[in-house]
Amino acid sequence: MPFTDQSHHETRFTKEHEWVRMEGDIATVGITEHAQEALGDIVFIELPEVGRALDRDEACAVVESVKAASDVYAPLAGTVVEINEPVVEDPTRVSKDAEGTAWFFRLRLTDPASFASLMDEAAYKAFVESL
Amino acid sequence: MVENSLPDDPTPPPARTVPLDAWHRALGGRMVVFAGYSLPVQYDFTGNLATRCRGGVMAEHLHCRAKAALFDVSHMGQAWLIGAAAAPALEALVPGDIIGLRPGRQRYTLLTNEAGGILDDLMVSRMAEDRLFLVVNASRKEDDLAHIAANLPNGVRLEPIEDRALLALQGPRAATVMTRLSPAASSLPFMGSASLDIAGIPCLVSRSGYTGEDGFEISVPADRAEALAGALLAEDEVVPAGLGARDSLRLEAGLCLYGNDIDELTSPVEAGLGWAIGKRRRETWDFPGGEAIADQARNAPSRLRVGLRPDGRAPARAGTMIVAADGTEAGFVTSGGFSPTLNAPIAMGYVRRDLAAPGTRLNLMVRGKPLSAQVAPMPFVPHRYAR
Numbered sequence: 352m353p354f355t356d357q358s359h360h361e362t363r364f365t366k367e368h369e370w371v372r373m374e375g376d377i378a379t380v381g382i383t384e385h386a387q388e389a390l391g392d393i394v395f396i397e398l399p400e401v402g403r404a405l406d407r408d409e410a411c412a413v414v415e416s417v418k419a420a421s422d423v424y425a426p427l428a429g430t431v432v433e434i435n436e437p438v439v440e441d442p443t444r445v446s447k448d449a450e451g452t453a454w455f456f457r458l459r460l461t462d463p464a465s466f467a468s469l470m471d472e473a474a475y476k477a478f479v480e481s482l
Numbered sequence: 483m484v485e486n487s488l489p490d491d492p493t494p495p496p497a498r499t500v501p502l503d504a505w506h507r508a509l510g511g512r513m514v515v516f517a518g519y520s521l522p523v524q525y526d527f528t529g530n531l532a533t534r535c536r537g538g539v540m541a542e543h544l545h546c547r548a549k550a551a552l553f554d555v556s557h558m559g560q561a562w563l564i565g566a567a568a569a570p571a572l573e574a575l576v577p578g579d580i581i582g583l584r585p586g587r588q589r590y591t592l593l594t595n596e597a598g599g600i601l602d603d604l605m606v607s608r609m610a611e612d613r614l615f616l617v618v619n620a621s622r623k624e625d626d627l628a629h630i631a632a633n634l635p636n637g638v639r640l641e642p643i644e645d646r647a648l649l650a651l652q653g654p655r656a657a658t659v660m661t662r663l664s665p666a667a668s669s670l671p672f673m674g675s676a677s678l679d680i681a682g683i684p685c686l687v688s689r690s691g692y693t694g695e696d697g698f699e700i701s702v703p704a705d706r707a708e709a710l711a712g713a714l715l716a717e718d719e720v721v722p723a724g725l726g727a728r729d730s731l732r733l734e735a736g737l738c739l740y741g742n743d744i745d746e747l748t749s750p751v752e753a754g755l756g757w758a759i760g761k762r763r764r765e766t767w768d769f770p771g772g773e774a775i776a777d778q779a780r781n782a783p784s785r786l787r788v789g790l791r792p793d794g795r796a797p798a799r800a801g802t803m804i805v806a807a808d809g810t811e812a813g814f815v816t817s818g819g820f821s822p823t824l825n826a827p828i829a830m831g832y833v834r835r836d837l838a839a840p841g842t843r844l845n846l847m848v849r850g851k852p853l854s855a856q857v858a859p860m861p862f863v864p865h866r867y868a869r
Contacts, residue, residue, distance in 0.1 A: 391524060391538050391539055391540075394820040394827075395796050395797060395827075397796065417539040417726060417730055417820045418523070418539055419799075
């Protein structure tokens with residue numbers, strides 16, 4: 352995959368503590384630093400199969416910490432086009448770079464315009480502070 | 483509209499606090515409510531402590547296995563049972579040999595019901611001929627104390643202890659640390675108990691714990707708890723550890739958690755706790771549920787508690803169904819998680835007797851998919867008690 356400077360792409364967020372970054376009609380999805388911090392030591396990650404069609408808010412990945420299992424939800428409807436195998440092989444990558452290289456999966460969105468319905472960074476920050 | 487809807491939930495009662503509440507918060511404890519008490523599940527250490535341990539369940543767990551960890555278990559119920567006939571009075575309610583428990587010794591035992599189920603597991607220390615010190619589970623203490631009180635003969639009285647904290651110092655360096663603060667502590671044998679001054683504070687100390695490591699449980703007056711915890715933490719080997727590490731440590735040690743691995747519907751024999759039935763008690767079976775338990779001990783129960791090692795890295799949590807290789811129902815997981823020591827998932831649960839031999843291959847139904855596992859001996863991590 353060619354190097355892309357993701358800093359030019361807007362990141363949006365869900366109340367389930369996922370982040371979503373758009374490049375064309377492809378959305379890259381991961382869990383937020385706040386989620387990573389709250390989960391603690393992550394020991395296992397299960398990602399959806401490539402090709403799977405996901406509804407918005409459908410449980411599609413699992414993060415297990417020493418303490419408990421947590422679901423990760425599809426932030427928007429779409430089809431899985433790529434998963435990040437290195438985080439499956441070494442889940443500790445998430446604690447080092449949750450909002451960058453430790454992304455979980457990429458979705459081809461059913462409706463790219465739906466991205467705008469997610470929280471922007473300021474709204475997510477306010478949401479986390481309200482918890 | 484939802485028909486037959488329940489009335490709105492009443493506001494949950496506020497969590498009770500332990501004497502060290504502020505101390506935990508100051509040290510970076512992430513507080514959660516457990517059995518009605520606000521307690522740290524793990525810590526985010528800063529300053530000097532951060533140089534000893536980075537904090538978090540995994541690091542606190544490994545620190546306990548390497549050096550020593552300090553747990554606050556003040557949520558647990560403490561009580562005195564006092565009277566010349568205290569030992570026979572308690573013995574009538576448990577399968578353990580309490581009459582034969584010598585002063586200065588501690589024993590693990592069970593409160594059983596008439597069906598042979600387990601009402602709770604508890605630690606009993608004989609502090610004097612006429613004085614037993616009891617430690618029961620937090621979630622069970624009201625029921626336990628009511629049950630015991632309702633079954634006492636004249637002349638024996640139960641005194642719940644509300645003004646003491648309970649700390650546990652656990653790990654291979656626990657004895658070294660304790661010896662510095664109380665030279666007499668290191669002479670306590672495993673499952674011994676005594677009244678000792680620790681750092682000048684009068685405490686009730688036992689050589690026992692819930693991690694599989696050597697260690698001590700220390701009952702301390704609530705108003706001296708912070709001084710004691712501070713004195714222990716002043717020792718370089720010690721860091722505080724939360725409920726998360728406590729749970730992963732006891733699971734590695736193969737120890738039961740009441741409410742998960744044992745309850746009113748499991749018997750001591752099924753649970754593999756037959757060793758807690760005193761030798762003398764096996765002749766008479768004169769305790770609640772004795773007949774049912776004797777029958778199981780003679781004829782083998784239909785299911786047994788076993789250890790499980792899932793293949794791969796995915797943990798199987800409590801409630802996971804277990805299926806035999808031939809597709810038949812085998813049982814269910816009662817505790818499951820990830821072992822920091824083994825860097826692999828571990829679990830325990832009940833399986834059909836014909837599937838209980840170590841090495842038996844089973845499938846754990848995790849998120850609708852079979853996860854291959856095998857029955858494994860417990861403890862998963864060898865015990866290192868003082869012997």
